[in-house]
Amino acid sequence: MVRRPFIAGNWKMNTTRSEAVQLVEALREAVAGVDGVDMAVCPPSVYLDAVSAAVQGSSVALGAQNMYHQAKGAYTGELSAAMLLDVGCRYVILGHSERRHVLGESNEDVCRKVHAAFAAGLTPIVCVGETLDEREANKTTDIVAEQFFGSLAGIDGDQAAQVVIAYEPVWAIGTGVVATVAQAGEVHANLRGMMTSRYGAAVADQIRIQYGGSVTADNAAELLAISDIDGALVGGASLKADSFAKIIRAAVS
Numbered sequence: 001m002v003r004r005p006f007i008a009g010n011w012k013m014n015t016t017r018s019e020a021v022q023l024v025e026a027l028r029e030a031v032a033g034v035d036g037v038d039m040a041v042c043p044p045s046v047y048l049d050a051v052s053a054a055v056q057g058s059s060v061a062l063g064a065q066n067m068y069h070q071a072k073g074a075y076t077g078e079l080s081a082a083m084l085l086d087v088g089c090r091y092v093i094l095g096h097s098e099r100r101h102v103l104g105e106s107n108e109d110v111c112r113k114v115h116a117a118f119a120a121g122l123t124p125i126v127c128v129g130e131t132l133d134e135r136e137a138n139k140t141t142d143i144v145a146e147q148f149f150g151s152l153a154g155i156d157g158d159q160a161a162q163v164v165i166a167y168e169p170v171w172a173i174g175t176g177v178v179a180t181v182a183q184a185g186e187v188h189a190n191l192r193g194m195m196t197s198r199y200g201a202a203v204a205d206q207i208r209i210q211y212g213g214s215v216t217a218d219n220a221a222e223l224l225a226i227s228d229i230d231g232a233l234v235g236g237a238s239l240k241a242d243s244f245a246k247i248i249r250a251a252v253s
């Protein structure tokens with residue numbers, strides 16, 4: 001089965017309001033007419049509304065960088081899935097390594113969020129990936145398996161077919177050190193195997209697995225050429241419309 005590629009930009013905590021709007025307006029223009037690929041931007045949450053207005057009528061979808069698992073209530077500072085939907089989000093990044101390692105999110109936390117995202121009708125982009133220490137200790141497969149199975153506990157096959165997994169080796173994020181084609185290909189193939197063992201081949205074949213970690217306009221094409229790499233989650237290179245548009249084009253060329 002040929003999975004439709006999906007390129008998402010994670011802007012993290014890096015834009016002002018006017019930069020966010022200008023960036024997405026330039027991106028809209030740069031990708032006008034590009035077909036055969038899903039694309040999304042994930043701005044800081046306070047600018048979701050502004051960016052949502054700016055992408056109306058384009059093929060650029062909107063995603064959030066995080067959410068809370070509760071539907072509503074006394075959770076100061078948090079945002080619910082329904083709120084994200086309300087401002088036009090279709091996707092939400094969950095369990096990004098910065099949330100796991102800087103903010104202390106566990107697989108159980110991520111799993112609760114995945115359930116809440118599906119319950120509300122958002123598509124989760126669930127991030128997994130090992131640290132450098134874990135890779136050097138030959139624990140990559142174990143860590144990725146723990147994160148994959150832990151974050152998707154209780155998720156059924158129909159939901160799993162919709163989920164997006166982002167394999168992001170922590171040592172490659174924001175470092176300029178991209179995983180080699182062999183390294184990324186191996187983990188992506190292992191992830192496909194985990195999906196098959198858990199959900200069967202028909203579902204596993206539908207799940208898109210993005211690679212993330214120092215993806216640029218220069219290295220995207222060779223990564224995206226790998227059969228189990230179905231897209232990219234892009235940080236730094238998504239902050240410039242021209243480089244992000246090149247990565248999007250690389251997914252369909």
Ligand code: PGA
Nearest residue numbers: 173174213214234235236
């Ligand atoms: P990077 O970030 O492309 O800047 O390495 C990727 C990510 O954290 O999603």
